[in-house]
Amino acid sequence: MSKGVTLREVAALAGVSARTVSNVVNGYAPVSEATRERVQRAVDELGYRPNVLARNLAAGRSGQIAVVVPYLDTPYFAELLQGIIRVARVRGYNVLIDQTDGDAEHERRFLTRGSQSLLFDGVIFSPLGLAQSDLSERDASLPLVILGERVSDGSFDHVGIDDVTASMEATEHLLGLGRRRVAAIGDQPYRTGEAAQLRTRGYRLAHERAGVPVREELIISTPRFNRSDGATAMAHLLDLEEPPDAVFCYSDLVALGALHTLALRGLRVPEDVAVVGYDDIEDGRYSNPPVTTISPDKKMIAETAVERLLTRIGSTTPVPGLEIRAPHRLIVRASTVTRPHPS
Amino acid sequence: MSKGVTLREVAALAGVSARTVSNVVNGYAPVSEATRERVQRAVDELGYRPNVLARNLAAGRSGQIAVVVPYLDTPYFAELLQGIIRVARVRGYNVLIDQTDGDAEHERRFLTRGSQSLLFDGVIFSPLGLAQSDLSERDASLPLVILGERVSDGSFDHVGIDDVTASMEATEHLLGLGRRRVAAIGDQPYRTGEAAQLRTRGYRLAHERAGVPVREELIISTPRFNRSDGATAMAHLLDLEEPPDAVFCYSDLVALGALHTLALRGLRVPEDVAVVGYDDIEDGRYSNPPVTTISPDKKMIAETAVERLLTRIGSTTPVPGLEIRAPHRLIVRASTVTRPHPS
DNA sequence: TTGAAAGCGCTAACAC
DNA sequence: GTGTTAGCGCTTTCAA
Numbered sequence: 001m002s003k004g005v006t007l008r009e010v011a012a013l014a015g016v017s018a019r020t021v022s023n024v025v026n027g028y029a030p031v032s033e034a035t036r037e038r039v040q041r042a043v044d045e046l047g048y049r050p051n052v053l054a055r056n057l058a059a060g061r062s063g064q065i066a067v068v069v070p071y072l073d074t075p076y077f078a079e080l081l082q083g084i085i086r087v088a089r090v091r092g093y094n095v096l097i098d099q100t101d102g103d104a105e106h107e108r109r110f111l112t113r114g115s116q117s118l119l120f121d122g123v124i125f126s127p128l129g130l131a132q133s134d135l136s137e138r139d140a141s142l143p144l145v146i147l148g149e150r151v152s153d154g155s156f157d158h159v160g161i162d163d164v165t166a167s168m169e170a171t172e173h174l175l176g177l178g179r180r181r182v183a184a185i186g187d188q189p190y191r192t193g194e195a196a197q198l199r200t201r202g203y204r205l206a207h208e209r210a211g212v213p214v215r216e217e218l219i220i221s222t223p224r225f226n227r228s229d230g231a232t233a234m235a236h237l238l239d240l241e242e243p244p245d246a247v248f249c250y251s252d253l254v255a256l257g258a259l260h261t262l263a264l265r266g267l268r269v270p271e272d273v274a275v276v277g278y279d280d281i282e283d284g285r286y287s288n289p290p291v292t293t294i295s296p297d298k299k300m301i302a303e304t305a306v307e308r309l310l311t312r313i314g315s316t317t318p319v320p321g322l323e324i325r326a327p328h329r330l331i332v333r334a335s336t337v338t339r340p341h342p343s
Numbered sequence: 344m345s346k347g348v349t350l351r352e353v354a355a356l357a358g359v360s361a362r363t364v365s366n367v368v369n370g371y372a373p374v375s376e377a378t379r380e381r382v383q384r385a386v387d388e389l390g391y392r393p394n395v396l397a398r399n400l401a402a403g404r405s406g407q408i409a410v411v412v413p414y415l416d417t418p419y420f421a422e423l424l425q426g427i428i429r430v431a432r433v434r435g436y437n438v439l440i441d442q443t444d445g446d447a448e449h450e451r452r453f454l455t456r457g458s459q460s461l462l463f464d465g466v467i468f469s470p471l472g473l474a475q476s477d478l479s480e481r482d483a484s485l486p487l488v489i490l491g492e493r494v495s496d497g498s499f500d501h502v503g504i505d506d507v508t509a510s511m512e513a514t515e516h517l518l519g520l521g522r523r524r525v526a527a528i529g530d531q532p533y534r535t536g537e538a539a540q541l542r543t544r545g546y547r548l549a550h551e552r553a554g555v556p557v558r559e560e561l562i563i564s565t566p567r568f569n570r571s572d573g574a575t576a577m578a579h580l581l582d583l584e585e586p587p588d589a590v591f592c593y594s595d596l597v598a599l600g601a602l603h604t605l606a607l608r609g610l611r612v613p614e615d616v617a618v619v620g621y622d623d624i625e626d627g628r629y630s631n632p633p634v635t636t637i638s639p640d641k642k643m644i645a646e647t648a649v650e651r652l653l654t655r656i657g658s659t660t661p662v663p664g665l666e667i668r669a670p671h672r673l674i675v676r677a678s679t680v681t682r683p684h685p686s
Numbered sequence: 687t688t689g690a691a692a693g694c695g696c697t698a699a700c701a702c
Numbered sequence: 703g704t705g706t707t708a709g710c711g712c713t714t715t716c717a718a
Contacts, residue, residue, distance in 0.1 A: 004461075006711060017689045022713065030687065053405060053461045054711035057396045057694050064439075072428065073421040073625070082415045085442055094462065096407075097440045099428055118695095119395045119437065227629045256629050263631040282416070286570045286599050288606040288631040349695055360705045365697065373703060397695035400710050461711095 005048045014042035025050060056118075064094045065309060066120040068110050070102040070128040074226070074253065075281035077126065080147070083302025084124060091310055096120055102224075104129035104192070111138035122309045131192045143312035145305045149195035152321035157308040161296045161328040163195065167202025168209075169330050170248050170276045170294050175210045177336060179246035179274055182207075183218040185233040185258065186225055186250025196221075199250050199278070218244055225250055230257025238265055245273060246336075252277035252284040255291050259335070263288075274336040289334035296328045348391045357385035368393055399461075407437045408652060409463040411453050413445040413471035417569070417596065418624035419641075420469065423490070426645025427467060434653055439463055445567075447472035447535070454481035465652045474535045486655035488648045492538035495664035500651040504639045504671040506538065510545025511552075512673050513591050513619045513637050518553045520679060522589035522617055525550075526561040528576040528601065529568055529593025539564075542593050542621070561587055568593055573600025581608055588616060589679075595620035595627040598634050602678070606631075617679040632677035639671045 007025075011018045016039060023031050024039040025048075031039075042048075056062050067084055069077040085095050096119070100106040107130050110123055122143030127135070127150070135146070136153045144156035152158040174182045184203045188196035200219065207214045220236060222229035230249060234257065237244055249255035255277030262269055269275055269289055277284050280295030304324055312319050350368075354361045359382060366374050367382040368391075374382075385391075399405045410427055412420040428438045439462070443449040450473050453466055465486030470478070470493070478489070479496045487499035495501040517525045527546045531539035543562065550557045563579060565572035573592060577600065580587055592598035598620030605612055612618055612632055620627055623638030647667055655662050 004711085007713095008711080018712080019690080019714080020688060023688090026713090028713095032687065035687080051400075051461050051711050053396060053400045054694090055713075057394075057400050057696090058711075058713040060694070060713095062396060072425045073418065075416065075418065075421075078416040078418075078421045081440075082442060085415065085440060089441075094439055095441075097424075097428060097438055098432075099425060227625060231629070256626075259631060260629040260633075282570060283599075283626050286574070286603040288602060290603075347695085350697095351695080361696080362698080362706080363704060366704085369697090371697095375703065378703080394695050397710090398697075400712090401695075401697040403697095403710070 004051065005046045007048070007050070010039065010042045010046055010048045013046060014039045060118075061121050061313075062118055063092065064096050064120045065306075065313075066096045066098060066110065066123045068098045068100060068107070068123060068125045068127075070100050070126065072097070072099045075283055076251070076253075076279045079281060080298055080302055083299055084306055087303050087306040091306065093121075093306075093310070100129070102128035104134070108134065111135070111144075112142065121313045124305050124309055129192055132194055140318075143309055145309045145312070147301065147305060149198050152323050154321040155318075157305075157312070157319075157322045157324060159301050159305050159308070159324045159326060161294075161301075161326050163198040164202040164205065166278070166294045166296075166328045166330075167199040167248070167250075168206045169202075170278065171203045171206035172210065173292070173330055173332070173336065174246040174248060174274055174276060175206060175212060177246070177270075177274060179244075180212060181215065181218065181242060181244045182212075182246040182248060183220065183237050183244035184248045184250070185220045185222060185230060185237075185254050187219050187221040188223075189221055193221075196250060203248060222250075222254065226253050227257035227260065230254035231261045232257075234258035234261035235265075238262075238267070243273075246275070247273060248276050250278055252279045252281045252291055252293055254278075255293070255335070256283060256287055259287060259289075259291070270334070270336050270338065276336060280331060285333070287335075292333045292336040293331055294328055295331045297326045301326045347394065348389045350391070350393070353382065353385045353389055353391045356389060357382045403461075404464050404656075405461055406435065407439050407463045408649075408656075409439045409441060409453065409466045411441045411443060411450070411466060411468045411470075413443050413469065415440070415442045418626055419594070419596075419622045422624060423641055423645055426642055427649055430646050430649040434649065436464075436649075436653070443472070445471035447477070451477065454478070454487075455485065464656045467648050467652055472535055475537055483661075486652055488652045488655070490644065490648060492541050495666055497664040498661075500648075500655070500662075500665045500667060502644050502648050502651070502667045502669060504637075504644075504669050506541040507545040507548065509621070509637045509639075509671045509673075510542040510591070511549045512545075513621065514546045514549035515553065516635070516673055516675070516679065517589040517591060517617055517619060518549060518555060520589070520613075520617060522587075523555060524558065524561065524585060524587040525555075525589040525591060526563065526580050526587035527591045527593070528563045528565060528573060528580075528597050530562050530564040531566075532564055536564075539593060546591060565593075565597065569596050570600035570603065573597030574604045575600075577601035577604035578608075581605075581610070586616075589618070590616060591619050593621055595622045595624045595634055595636055597621075598636070598678070599626060599630055602630060602632075602634070613677070613679050613681060619679060623674060628676075630678075635676045635679040636674055637671055638674045640669045644669045 126147040140155045146158045187200045220233040277291040277293040280293045284291035469490040483498045489501045530543045563576040620634045620636040623636045627634035
């Protein structure tokens with residue numbers, strides 16, 4: 001393995017103590033210009049690289065944050081991750097990735113320092129299999145930021161968009177287009193489906209405001225928010241006696257799946273069925289037709305999540321949990337309007 | 344921060360030495376059943392969790408591998424990563440992610456242990472900005488597995504599919520359909536574009552074999568393999584005096600971009616223009632129309648990459664670099680054949 | 687400013 | 703089988 005020049009060797013060559021080398025390397029404390037230069041020369045000459053492990057062990061921190069998502073190949077998470085990694089790197093943190101497949105047991109492990117103890121200083125977490133209540137029974141000493149739709153219990157921060165409002169806007173857009181049989185794909189009417197239920201709430205709210213009755217058979221629940229579920233749900237909707245003339249999908253992936261089924265059945269979008277998605281992933285911008293969608297400010301979400309986490313990590317006293325709402329907007333594309341505004 | 348029960352405390356409670364606790368925890372060496380049980384009880388009682396950092400420092404390894412890709416939000420990498428993380432986890436390794444944006448300087452940093460020293464035991468690397476020659480000037484003590492199209496110089500393993508053959512097959516498929524003006528999108532005729540050039544070679548080879556002359560103006564080069572480049576290139580091709588009747592795209596993303604432009608121009612796929620992609624990402628299965636593509640065995644690539652890396656990490660003597668060819672196949676979908684085989 | 691030295695928590699060589 | 707103990711390489715308190 002690599003030789004590994006140690007701090008001591010540098011100290012010896014420079015004729016100073018380890019302490020001084022450490023100071024120079026870390027830019028800490030005052031060191032006289034002459035000494036600093038001498039040390040620096042020794043560092044260069046020996047090609048010294050600090051051993052991160054040792055540094056962290058001594059300092060009691062790891063310099064790493066973990067990002068835990070259900071699925072890595074979901075474009076939304078991939079795009080978010082990209083942002084998180086960029087920001088973390090700038091702040092001197094490495095990013096450890098884990099993917100839980102939405103498995104509750106697997107997810108729970110990240111709520112405590114557990115066996116990973118000290119491997120990461122904090123976690124940015126997007127839970128899927130855990131219910132709100134699970135989040136409360138956690139090791140509060142582990143800095144945590146939650147992404148997605150949860151309400152903070154005060155021991156962690158939560159960053160996300162206002163799902164109810166966004167969903168309401170998406171539905172209103174469809175209703176405003178004169179559609180009267182607007183379906184919803186993605187409800188999850190069970191304990192761990194709290195996030196999805198917020199979208200359904202927005203959907204109902206929009207109907208209420210518009211004075212259009214909700215047709216319960218048009219609300220389809222799906223286990224996941226992926227293409228295949230979207231395709232299946234759409235097929236089911238089209239087989240109804242009175243199929244919908246519009247669909248609000250709880251993710252762009254679901255919308256893409258719905259579009260796929262619509263194309264197979266030879267239906268025109270948006271003429272026969274208008275489609276709205278959620279997330280604004282790149283796929284949706286290039287699909288045929290491009291998908292109208294709710295676009296969360298991902299850059300801000302990523303930045304805020306890292307920023308908050310580092311604040312927590314850096315603080316010795318408990319930091320109050322914040323509810324942070326990132327902005328979102330509706331982007332209208334050809335899946336709902338024949339001649340959309342140029343975007 | 345978390346209290347942190349130490350090995351010594353456990354030892355004290357169990358009335359044994361640290362050595363024994365370590366043995367029990369790690370399942371090492373022989374320990375009498377009675378002792379093991381006593382220690383285990385102490386561990387449980389105290390809620391002892393080994394400090395990974397300390398363990399690694401002492402053992403001289405980190406238990407982490409780094410995976411370095413140009414872009415995380417490229418579905419192909421996301422899908423691959425997913426496989427890599429799964430396998431690594433089973434083998435007890437954590438995965439550190441980095442994304443280079445294809446920046447050569449950034450990539451080069453991963454060819455040496457550099458400042459990250461000891462933070463990871465090995466690297467799975469998919470270079471983009473580096474040329475073949477850059478790979479040779481590296482710190483051979485860092486276990487390395489390269490993904491994508493490179494030839495091993497003997498100091499690392501390389502896992503990938505046979506790009507030339509695959510590209511030839513893709514092109515032959517188009518030629519076999521009777522298309523005579525087959526375009527290619529994705530060539531990169533410069534030093535770091537070696538991978539892309541292999542695809543172009545396969546493209547030419549297919550023409551040669553079929554006795555169809557290559558029209559140089561139909562070979563379009565693009566800086567990246569993304570949707571936007573594909574859309575632009577397609578627009579350019581359609582503006583030619585004699586536009587193509589088929590396109591071989593060097594990635595599915597490029598194909599999706601091309602499809603987008605084709606739809607905008609009101610052209611029919613495959614009737615007017617047939618399209619073939621590369622990578623078999625999920626997007627391509629649900630696009631409108633679904634994309635015929637070269638499908639590399641991603642699962643095997645991921646597994647093999649991790650397996651080889653761990654072999655390198657575990658070996659004290661130099662391991663000869665292997666060239667590993669993963670299988671691939673052409674999947675025919677509606678973007679080239681009106682009534683494709685069910686897939 | 688700088689030096690000496692005590693750990694950070696664990697592993698493993700060396701004894702018994 | 704099990705105990706002792708010397709580090710792994712760095713940070714940092716305490717003196718000087």
